[in-house]
Amino acid sequence: MYRHLLVPIDATDLSVEVVGNAVALARSLGARITFFHVVADHAGSLRGEAELLRAAAPADYDYAVAGKARELLAKAEAAARAFGVPCEPLHAVGNQPAAAIIAAARARGCDLIFMASHGKRSRIGMALASETLAVLMNAGLPVLVSSTGERRAPARAIAVIRDEHRSLAAVLHAWMHLLAQARSAGTDPDVALMRSIVQYLRAFPLRLHHPKEEAFLFARLRERAPAVAIELDELARQHERDVVLVDELAGLVEALATASDDTERMDGRQALEQAVGRYATFLWEHMGREEGVILPAAQQHLLEEDWIGIDAAFAANGDPRLDTDLDREYKRLFSRIVNLSAP
Structure with a gap:
């Protein structure tokens, strides 16, 4: 085989x-x-x-x-x-x-x-x-x-969600790689790059991806499939937890940047690397729950009219409650992070 x-x-x-x-x-x-x-x-x-x-x-x-x-x-x-x-x-x-x-x-x-x-x-x-x-x-x-054809709204919307998940996962792997390299070399990781990563996490997923999910995908699914409300509630709580965790990571980056001696820098690197690892595990489990539970439920219960609205929102960020410049911002940040982190 x-x-x-x-x-x-x-x-x-x-x-x-x-x-x-x-x-x-x-x-x-x-x-x-x-x-x-x-x-x-x-x-x-x-x-x-x-x-x-x-x-x-x-x-x-x-x-x-x-x-x-x-x-x-x-x-x-x-x-x-x-x-x-x-x-x-x-x-x-x-x-x-x-x-x-x-x-x-x-x-x-x-x-x-x-x-x-x-x-x-x-x-x-x-x-x-x-x-x-x-x-x-x-x-x-x-x-x-691979079979191809004219993709309908559900396929397009799900592709955007998965692509955004992959972008986030790629950034987290880049950060973990950056920290591991610094540990091996006995040097400090690039603080400016890590600040860009924190900026990315705040622009996306906290201010772009999660709000789109809750305003469009989750809201529609609550209407069509009340049985998944418990899962949706947990995901919403995790979105709130995400804000706290990113703030903690930002604090650890700044603590490392202002460390006054070798001991503080070593402790700061270790604390940051551990925190990034925990955050990555948290987000991978979160995204796995969305892709393994929520998206299949949405495919089963949502109507074509629901998907048309979700597709439009995820493709163009058309809702006035969302800042359309954020989409361009996170793509620019993603490019910077991935390319500067490349071996």
């Missing part, structure tokens, strides 16, 4: 679903995953313009070449870790995705390519875009095309 899956991902919403399906398959098989992203060769496609961008705005150039890839791969890794599936990230630069996918699968010794297609459905009922078809024809190893 298959032991090593190559899973190509891109920046489209479809990849959220593909990653989830691939993780579920790998978990059932006891397999591992290499997540793979192909970055467009800007130097090859833009020639002199790429060199101008590199010279005028090196940070923008670096993000276009590698930064976005790190973000996408970090979220995919978070999805795999949540289910204990071993994984590794990989990206390559090129303008021939199919060839790059095949080369990566062979180089990594993968025995199955698991991918989606963005094409229209053919007469045999499969959505085969040109790149997917090229992989199928030339891979020389099994290729499994």
